[in-house]
Amino acid sequence: MNNVEKLVFAGLLYGILMSNxxxxxxxxxxxxxxxxxxxxxxxxxxxxxxxxxxxxxxxxxxxxxxxxxxxxxxxxxxxxxxxxxxxxxxxxxxxxxxxxxxxxxxxxxxxxxxxxxxxxxxxxxxxxxxxxxxxxxxxxxxxxxxxxxxxxxxxxxxxxxxxxxxxxxxxxxxxxxxxxxxxxxxxxxxxxxxxxxxxxxxxxxxxxxxxxxxxxxxKDSNVESTVLTSLPTPDQYVINPENDDPEFELADNMYVSSVDLYEAIKANKRMILLDTRVPSVWQRAHIKGAVPFPYYTDLADKVKDLPKDVQIVGYCSCPRAATEYIVKQLRELGYDKTAVLYEGIFGWMNLGYPVTSAQGELE
Ligand code: HEC
Ligand code: HEC
Structure with a gap:
């Protein structure tokens, strides 16, 4: 076979494979x-x-x-x-x-x-x-x-x-x-x-x-997986906006336990949940209502979307480092009602608490 024949042959073979x-x-x-x-x-x-x-x-x-x-x-x-x-x-x-x-x-x-x-x-x-x-x-x-x-x-x-x-x-x-x-x-x-x-x-x-x-x-058996074509917008950040905030007792003035967070979620408390991992893993599994807020987010720009009076809880999978990094910066900016999920998202799942996923391509 010369080169042209080879190309034609390869093309045909590809066509046959693709057609099947x-x-x-x-x-x-x-x-x-x-x-x-x-x-x-x-x-x-x-x-x-x-x-x-x-x-x-x-x-x-x-x-x-x-x-x-x-x-x-x-x-x-x-x-x-x-x-x-x-x-x-x-x-x-x-x-x-x-x-x-x-x-x-x-x-x-x-x-x-x-x-x-x-x-x-x-x-x-x-x-x-x-x-x-x-x-x-x-x-x-x-x-x-x-x-x-x-x-x-x-x-x-x-x-x-x-x-x-x-x-x-x-x-x-x-x-x-x-x-x-x-x-x-x-x-x-x-x-x-x-x-x-x-x-x-x-x-x-x-x-x-x-x-x-x-x-x-x-997905959590009670929660339909959300069909999303874009990430949540700032007006969707606060969950249960009409209710009271939870009153957490933080370990080391920093950590909230999965047990306490789950209680607050069940009681429909007002909160913002920040998922500080890379958004692709947020898409695979996250705590319902959590906003993707990767640890490399430019805070100077994003912070305008976060109200100061709402309880903020962040989590990651490392299990805490990425979120601590964000929360410490937020506190310097005057966000006092901030906490880090102690067990991280994998600990949370390991304890049997629900997560949900999102489908569809994210930008
Ligand atoms: C004859 C039994 C058998 C059939 C039929 C079978 N699987 Fe599997 N599958 C297995 C076994 C055994 C493993 C674990 C293999 C190993 O030791 O890594 C596995 C592993 C997998 C994994 C990886 C799971 C993990 O935790 O890593 C996926 C995904 C999977 N199968 C999907 C499918 C799908 C989809 C089908 C049907 C189209 C299918 N399997 C049909 C026996 C089967
Ligand atoms: C008591 C039995 C048991 C022991 C001990 C155990 N495993 Fe497993 N492991 C399993 C079973 C069963 C699965 C598959 C679970 C499923 O997904 O249904 C599994 C799954 C895995 C997988 C996922 C593989 C895949 O195909 O997706 C990895 C990796 C793994 N085990 C590593 C380990 C390592 C490393 C250890 C020791 C530190 C260990 N396991 C000890 C029973 C065991």
Missing amino acids: GLAQKVYEKQEPPRELTTEQAQVAAKNYQKYCSLCHGENREGYKNDHAPSLRSKTLFESGVPHSILRPISYGRQGTAMAGYLDEVGGPMSLDEVWDLTYWLFWQSGAERIKLSENPVLGDIARGAIVYQENCTACHGVNGEGVNAPALANQSALAHNKDEFIRYTIEKGREGTPMLGYAGTLSADDIDNVTAYLRSKA
Whole structure:
């Protein structure tokens, strides 16, 4: 074949693939994470055997107990590092056998140890990290539900509750996993496990549809997920504007506990909730009514949107650092009724308090 013939041939092949809708996405590679020192790796290997091998197996093969997934498949570590690995280890998956191991939620490991274990698992897997978009995967949810019922229930359960495979409708999993991570798993599968890739079986559109269907399950059972095409505007910042503010007793003059915040929300108290994370994660899961107010916001400009007399509570996932940074600046500007959620949003979810999500592209 000469070059022109090659081009025509490639074009035809592409046309055939596209007409079947089976063309696979092309993913960019991403820099690997840091390497561990010998000492960090030894501690991580020891922690793995001590805390994880019981269910995930001595060699990370999975399925030793409680249908724990493999912690060896390349597709998991290609697409999941760090957050889809770090978060379940830290905070667990509510309602499944996977508990939280971070000391903040009563687990045995420090945050440094959890990071090291995440990276240790990555390096053991031999995967190369790929870049996944933060944008939502949009699709036809009703069509996705049909695809799901036809292909996925035997292992994942009629309602995504998990039979002998992960619970796909699990709120902690949906809060931590980005849409592209879910989509990638469906497209490629997880080698060495019963999860086969659907790239050859389902059309690219149906893979989007079933991903959108799974995402639609991310919501508090009492709260419809909000359809948003833009971020909340300043006139929507104050929740329950006609009511009284809560009277919090702050620990260290700074922190409000999840218990107290939830009481105030249930009592319809007047407040402003600031989500100080990057807005893409606000979209995945946030406390209802919270305003995206990323820690890198230019306060000099934004502060005019915040009334001084309303109780402000900020939260992040780190679990407190980003919000403390904002709250300290607000206090310097005379905002005295300000507080930081002590457990952070993942602690909040880990305690079983509700979150909601937003759908649609945000600017
Ligand atoms: C008691 C059994 C058990 C133990 C012990 C356990 N896990 Fe898990 N783990 C599970 C189960 C079950 C799931 C799947 C939960 C679901 O989503 O349905 C899981 C899920 C995970 C996931 C998510 C994987 C994916 O495919 O999304 C990671 C990562 C993980 N565990 C890491 C660990 C690490 C690291 C340890 C040790 C610190 C550990 N687990 C200890 C049972 C366990
Ligand atoms: C034969 C059983 C089986 C079928 C059918 C199946 N899966 Fe899976 N799936 C699994 C198992 C087992 C895992 C965990 C694999 C591992 O060890 O990493 C999994 C993992 C996943 C994950 C990743 C979950 C996580 O927590 O990381 C997603 C998403 C998923 N499957 C979606 C689907 C969808 C959508 C379908 C239908 C189109 C489907 N699966 C069909 C068995 C199955």
